Amino acid sequence: MKSENLTVNAQTNILSALRQQLISTALDSKQLRHKANNLPVYRPVRKIDRKTFKGYYKNKIVKMMDDSLQPSDVQKLREELQSSLTAQLGSVQAKLEVKKSLEESAKKRLQEELRKSLKQQLWKVLPRYSEVSDRRKLHEEFGESLQQ
Numbered sequence: 001m002k003s004e005n006l007t008v009n010a011q012t013n014i015l016s017a018l019r020q021q022l023i024s025t026a027l028d029s030k031q032l033r034h035k036a037n038n039l040p041v042y043r044p045v046r047k048i049d050r051k052t053f054k055g056y057y058k059n060k061i062v063k064m065m066d067d068s069l070q071p072s073d074v075q076k077l078r079e080e081l082q083s084s085l086t087a088q089l090g091s092v093q094a095k096l097e098v099k100k101s102l103e104e105s106a107k108k109r110l111q112e113e114l115r116k117s118l119k120q121q122l123w124k125v126l127p128r129y130s131e132v133s134d135r136r137k138l139h140e141e142f143g144e145s146l147q148q
Contacts (some may be wrong), residue, residue: 006014015115026032 026036033039127143
């Protein structure tokens with residue numbers, strides 16, 4: 001059947017019948033109704049006693065721990081853990097020492113640069129002394145204050 005052969009009235013009747021079938025099918029389905037209305041779909045689950053459930057698995061874990069770990073295994077694990085922790089601690093301490101030495105060297109370098117810069121600025125600002133003895137006295141005074 002082509003849509004060209006049908007009249008407009010027949011086409012609307014067929015479309016309305018199909019629409020009605022779709023609506024009735026959708027309304028019969030509980031899941032589709034809940035989904036359309038954004039409601040949670042209830043799926044009942046068989047209830048179990050939680051106490052027995054927890055107790056069963058606690059006992060099972062305790063049995064596994066008792067059966068699987070022998071005292072010699074525990075001692076080996078402790079030794080391995082201790083050796084790995086000492087190795088990690090040593091590496092962290094070495095990194096900290098390197099970091100401290102780098103910070104100290106950078107601090108000393110900055111202090112030396114600042115001292116040199118201040119000396120240069122001081123000599124530029126102060127008038128030139130003609131006598132060498134005055135210059136030495138000034139150098140001693142400012143040199144001590146810069147070192148402090």
